[in-house]
Amino acid sequence: MTTSPLSQPEVDQPPPSRSRLRETSLGLLTSLAILAFTAVILYAGFIFLRDSKAPKLVVAGVAIVWGVAGVALLYFGANHLVEQLPDRWTALLQPYIFVGPAVAILSWYLLIPSFRTLYISLLDRTSENFVGLQNYIDIFTQRSLISTFRNNLMWIVFGATFAVIFGLLIAVLADRSKFERTAKALIFLPMAISFVGAGIIWNFIYEVKDISVPQIGLLNAIVVALGGTPKAWTASFQPWNNLFLIVIVVWLQTGFAMVLFSAAIKGIPSELTEAARVDGANEVQIFFRITIPYIMGTIITVSTTIVIFTLKIFDVVIVMTGGQFGTEVIATQFYRQYFTNRNFGLGSAFAIILLIAVIPIMIYNLRQFREQEGF
Amino acid sequence: MSVKIGSTRRQRRTSSLLVNSVLILLVLIWSIPTFGLLVSSFRTKEDIQSSGWWKMLPHREWVQVEEFKTKDLDPNSVMTIEGVSGTFKEFRAGVESPDGTRVRWVGNKRRGRIQVEKRQWTMRDDFTLENYNEVLLGGSVNIKRADGTVKAVHGEDLSDAFLNSLAVSVPATIIPILIAAFAAYGFAWMKFPGRRALFILVIAMLVVPLQIALVPILRDYVKLDLNGTFLAVWLAHTGFGLALATYLLFNYISSLPRDILESAFIDGASHFTIFIRLILPLSVPALASFAIFQFLWVWNDYLVALIFIGEKKEVKVLTMRLADLVGSRGSDWHLLTAGAFVSMILPLAVFFGLQRYFVRGLLAGSVKG
Structure with a gap:
């Protein structure tokens, strides 16, 4: 997988002549014209989209074409410009045309905001006075805020664990089954559903009605049929009500884990398992002694992805409970402090804590990458 | 020997049965x-509220077969109705006879009715398309209240939101792929100072939670007057x-065979030409897989839209x-049900x-170890 960059082969170049110079300046003019044209299109489109009262369908169509074509034109124009320059300059600048936009956008949207948020988190609620670590002290001393971390921990421990276990189980079972494709498609299907949609779906499982009327939530209907009383699953049993929210995410994420595991399992050489079978190993032994060690890399990748995902969990909680009944997590706290309570300092501090929580994973990723690629 | 094969085969069959049933x-x-x-999305408002959706499936239920008045019965003593006997209280709860019928007293002592019920297979079939009409076209529906009056409830027109979601999702899927493909090619096949450092930056940003960026970016957007525009959400x-x-x-791109690129170079093609003519077509599986991933993610996103679109009703997306x-x-x-399905x-x-x-391209990235 190691790659080393290609460089333009050295070609003997004729000394620049007059005609070549003229060509160059003509080319420069062309590319400037292209860039100017792009700028005009981008600006006109922006104004149109901002002020237009055209039918929705037209606006949507224009937006799609404008956005995509604009970006393509920008690359084309910039590259054209660079290619007109003397070869030495082209070779020097062209890579930055390729990677520059990505790096710039990543810096604007993720790198720089990390530092800005860090700074805001050291200021008071209106970002006027410097308060040092006061916001962090508040977070770790107020009981109502501490429960946020307990919940996030529950999310990581239960959410990630069960998604990985079920994903692995289903992948292994499907591999030996006749209706593998159908089963996998059905398990994967929830991945295509939004959290808001999932929240509505699960209301039909968790809904609670008075015992005197028929239950419309499946879980309570079962409980009542067995002679129990209906329970408010997402509101009572704190803090265990978090588990009922976690179930939703396990339901959504298992498909993702399953797909990756399934592919990894198919990569296990069949000679290996056959040889084990001939030697008298049973299926359980094969699973623990061959399958698991062989796909360990994938297990780690999937676990990391899901841990990060559950760490950032937001939508499910907001839609199901709005963070009430002791279900608040870091991301919802951030939203509540920042947008509801207008406490910018405290909200930013929550975001920074989220960042600190993922730093070990980031370091692991980088180390992993260095080993693999020898970049 | 043959015995052993037979037993293995039987073992295999039971294990396959176990596998399939689990x-x-x-x-x-x-x-x-x-x-x-x-199922619920095809039911009326009252139905959804009054009975579980599983009642739409075939199931066994007490079905009334006969009903008569309670005139000549004395509710204060033990009564015998339809061959079963019991007190008023027992009849209120329903008394079952050995032949499978159930007799129930409905109403109060003075003005009640006797219902004879049998357990039968039933299913409800009162499906309606009205909900979809409401959420797609904003039609209104007449709801019968308990007191008999009729009230018109307005639907919600989600078709605009559907188009908004589309206008957000398609460019927000293609633009990052285009930019990322250029960058991926640059990192994989071009030589330039800072290549390693910049790529490490990309890897590091993989796990940075987007929450961290919401506030600073929101401030930038307010300054640039970008809030509530498609451009703002695309860029985010x-x-x-x-x-x-x-x-x-x-x-994916770095694992493409080196020979192809080298021969293109020797033929005098520039990086840009190679990228457009060679790399992009060769990378379709990876591009498509990420496109699906990103599309699902953007279409289903709620947080980013909530923050950068805010209260602007005419650009609100479906979620x-x-x-x-x-x-x-x-x-x-x-x-809600019909809307969620839409x-x-x-x-x-x-x-x-x-x-x-989806599967093929994701593997290019994540299943290597």
Whole structure:
């Protein structure tokens, strides 16, 4: 997988002549014209989209074409410009045309905001006075805020664990089954559903009605049929009500884990398992002694992805409970402090804590990458 | 020897039975929630509120076969009705006779009725398309109240939100892929100072939670007057999806055979030409897989839209409208169910249509170890 960059082969170049110079300046003019044209299109489109009262369908169509074509034109124009320059300059600048936009956008949207948020988190609620670590002290001393971390921990421990276990189980079972494709498609299907949609779906499982009327939530209907009383699953049993929210995410994420595991399992050489079978190993032994060690890399990748995902969990909680009944997590706290309570300092501090929580994973990723690629 | 083979075969058969039944059980559990929503979305408002969606499936239920007045019965003593006897209290709860019927006293002591019921297979079949009419076209529906009056309840027109979602999702899928593909090619096949450092930056950004960026970016947007525009949301999704896109595409593009590129170079092609003519067509599986991933993510996103679109009603996307419905019309389940299904149609179609690519391309990035 190691790659080393290609460089333009050295070609003997004729000394620049007059005609070549003229060509160059003509080319420069062309590319400037292209860039100017792009700028005009981008600006006109922006104004149109901002002020237009055209039918929705037209606006949507224009937006799609404008956005995509604009970006393509920008690359084309910039590259054209660079290619007109003397070869030495082209070779020097062209890579930055390729990677520059990505790096710039990543810096604007993720790198720089990390530092800005860090700074805001050291200021008071209106970002006027410097308060040092006061916001962090508040977070770790107020009981109502501490429960946020307990919940996030529950999310990581239960959410990630069960998604990985079920994903692995289903992948292994499907591999030996006749209706593998159908089963996998059905398990994967929830991945295509939004959290808001999932929240509505699960209301039909968790809904609670008075015992005197028929239950419309499946879980309570079962409980009542067995002679129990209906329970408010997402509101009572704190803090265990978090588990009922976690179930939703396990339901959504298992498909993702399953797909990756399934592919990894198919990569296990069949000679290996056959040889084990001939030697008298049973299926359980094969699973623990061959399958698991062989796909360990994938297990780690999937676990990391899901841990990060559950760490950032937001939508499910907001839609199901709005963070009430002791279900608040870091991301919802951030939203509540920042947008509801207008406490910018405290909200930013929550975001920074989220960042600190993922730093070990980031370091692991980088180390992993260095080993693999020898970049 | 032959005995042993026979027993292994039998073992295999039982284990395959076990495998299939566990799998079927899991698949059923996984499908029930979605199926419940699908069924509910075709039921009327009153039905959804008054009985579980599973009543629409064939099931055994007490069905009334006969009914008569209670005139000549004395509710204060033990009564014998239809061959079964019991007190008033017992009859109120229902008394079952050995032949499988149940006799029930409905109403109070003075003015009651006797219902004779039998347990039968039934299913309800009062499906309606009205909910979809409401959420797609904003029609209104007449609800019969308990007191007999009729009230018109307005639907919610989600078709605008559907188009908004489309206008947000398509560019927010293509733009990051384009930018990431350029960058992936640059990192994989070009030599320049800072290559390593910049790529490490990309890898590091893979795990940075987007929450961290919301506030500073929101401030920038307010300054640039970008809030509530499509451009704002596109750029945000581009920023948040770019690290993963670059990483996945780098893995794919860097593993393309070197000979092809070298021969193109010797023929005098420039980097740009090679990228457009050679790399992009060769990378279709990886591009498509990330496109699906990003599309599902953007279409289903709620947080980014909530923050950068905010209260601007004319650009609100589907997830926002749905969440609004949950909040403001939380009891209008008939709208929520149909709305939720409308919001799933496109991602489901995309997913099932392009499923093959999805798996193949994701693997290029994540299953290496």
